[in-house]
Amino acid sequence: MKSATLTENPYADLALTPEFFASRRQELMRRLGKGGVAVIRSAPEHIRSNDTHYRYRQDSDFYYLTGFHEPDAVCLLIPDHPEHQYVLFVRPRNPERETWDGRRVGPEAAKERFGADATYSIEQLDEQLRKYLEKTEIIHFRFGRDEDFDKRIFNLLKYYRYWRQRNGVGPHAIVDLSETLHEMRLYKSSQEIDLMRHAAAIAASAHKEAMAAVHPAMSEYEVEAIIENRFRREGASGPAYNSIVGGGINATILHYVENSSKLEDGDLLLVDAGAEYQFYCSDITRTYPINGKFTPAQATIYEIVLEAQIAAINLVSPGTQFDEIHQKAVEVLVDGLLKVGLLTESREKVLEEHLYRKFYMHRTSHWLGLDVHDTGKYVVDGESRKLEPGMVLTIEPGLYIGESEEIPQASRRIGIRIEDDILVTETGFEVLTSEVPKKIEELEAIVGKG
Ligand code: GLY
Numbered sequence: 001m002k003s004a005t006l007t008e009n010p011y012a013d014l015a016l017t018p019e020f021f022a023s024r025r026q027e028l029m030r031r032l033g034k035g036g037v038a039v040i041r042s043a044p045e046h047i048r049s050n051d052t053h054y055r056y057r058q059d060s061d062f063y064y065l066t067g068f069h070e071p072d073a074v075c076l077l078i079p080d081h082p083e084h085q086y087v088l089f090v091r092p093r094n095p096e097r098e099t100w101d102g103r104r105v106g107p108e109a110a111k112e113r114f115g116a117d118a119t120y121s122i123e124q125l126d127e128q129l130r131k132y133l134e135k136t137e138i139i140h141f142r143f144g145r146d147e148d149f150d151k152r153i154f155n156l157l158k159y160y161r162y163w164r165q166r167n168g169v170g171p172h173a174i175v176d177l178s179e180t181l182h183e184m185r186l187y188k189s190s191q192e193i194d195l196m197r198h199a200a201a202i203a204a205s206a207h208k209e210a211m212a213a214v215h216p217a218m219s220e221y222e223v224e225a226i227i228e229n230r231f232r233r234e235g236a237s238g239p240a241y242n243s244i245v246g247g248g249i250n251a252t253i254l255h256y257v258e259n260s261s262k263l264e265d266g267d268l269l270l271v272d273a274g275a276e277y278q279f280y281c282s283d284i285t286r287t288y289p290i291n292g293k294f295t296p297a298q299a300t301i302y303e304i305v306l307e308a309q310i311a312a313i314n315l316v317s318p319g320t321q322f323d324e325i326h327q328k329a330v331e332v333l334v335d336g337l338l339k340v341g342l343l344t345e346s347r348e349k350v351l352e353e354h355l356y357r358k359f360y361m362h363r364t365s366h367w368l369g370l371d372v373h374d375t376g377k378y379v380v381d382g383e384s385r386k387l388e389p390g391m392v393l394t395i396e397p398g399l400y401i402g403e404s405e406e407i408p409q410a411s412r413r414i415g416i417r418i419e420d421d422i423l424v425t426e427t428g429f430e431v432l433t434s435e436v437p438k439k440i441e442e443l444e445a446i447v448g449k450g
C-alpha cells in the first residue's frame, strides 16, 4: 500500500482568510441587534498533571470569529459602538515568559494581524469592559465553560444595576450566545468546506494505511499509532477526538479509548478516528476483519449495517428532515435483525418499543465542523430540522452484539459501525470521506496487504 503523503492534495496548506473571520463578525453583529454586545472568551488551559498542561486548543466560537489561537484572550463585538466594534484583549508581550511558554502576539501586533479596531492587554479587561458596555443593553455570552469568568460577567451585571438606575442604559440581561452564533456555524462556507474536505482526506489516508497494516497479533495501540502518526505527517493538529480502536468485544463499547488489547485472529476491528485540520474535524469509522476475511456471520451483520448506512446517505438532500435519516437507518437495521433472527418480535413492536436498542443504542447522525459534535439545533419550531446546503453531518449506524448466551455463538463479539461525513449540496449530497473502502470485497482486498 502506497503511503506517500497527500502533498499533491489541492487543499493542503489552506487556512481561513482574514476576510472570512471579518464576514463572520459582521454577520454576528447584524444578528445581535440594537443594544447587543457579544463577549467571547478564549478556551481555558487545562492541567494534565502537576504543572503540565494539555496541548492548548482554542475555543471553536472564539476561533470562528477571530482566527486567534492563544489562551487568555477576550473578544468584544459591539455593533453600536461608533469606532470600536471589534475589540480584542490578549496576553501582553513578555520576553521571559515567551522563552518558557512560547510566543505571544501581544496587543500591538494583534491589532494589525487580526484586524481589531482596538486591542488591550488582558490585564485591562475589567476596567475596559465597564467602559465598553456602558451603553449596551444585552450581553450575549456563553456561560458554563469557565466558572471564574462566568462570575466576572455576572458581577458586571451587578455593577451596572446602579449605573442603569442613574443613566437609563447599561446591560441588564445575559443571553446565551449559542442562540445566534451556533446557528451561523451550522452553515459552512466554501472555505470551511475546503478545510473539511482536507480534514476528511487526511483521515481517509490514515484509515487506509491502518487497514493495509492490520494483522493478527498486532495491538490496538499500534493501529492507533499508525492512524495518528499519519494525521500529524499530513499536517493535522492531531485527532479531532480520542481515537477508538477496538478489536472483538471492545468494539461493542461505544467510547472505548483504552486501545490497549491485542488483536485476535477471527475478530473484527472497529476504528473510529478523525483528523483535525486547521480547527475543522473529520469523523470516520470503519470495521473490518483482523485477519482480512469476514466470517459468514460477520459478513451478514456487516451487510445489514452497510445497507442501513447507504440507504440513510441516499436520503440526504435539501428538505430532508434530520430525523428521517435516523429513521431510515433504524428501519433497515431492524429488517436485517429480524431476517437473521436476532430479533423475533413483530416489526411493529420492535420499532414502537425501540427493542432494537439492545443492538443499536445511539443516534445515527450529528453535525460536524469546528467541533466533532458541532453546533446547531436539531429541532426547529418543534420539528426535526430540514437539511440545507452547506450543512455537514455524519451518518454512522452500527450494530453491537455482545457475548450473551442468547446470541448464537457465531454472532457474538461483533461490534460494527460505519461512519462517513456528508455535505448537503444544492441537489443532494457529497460524501467527503468516500475514499475509504467500505464494501466487503474492497476491505478484504486491502486489509493486511500492506
Ligand atoms: N467519534 C465520535 C462520534 O462518532 O460521534
Ligand code: MN
Pocket: 283, 366, 394, 396, 419
Ligand atoms: Mn460521529
Ligand code: MN
Pocket: 272, 273, 283, 284, 285, 419
Ligand atoms: Mn466517530
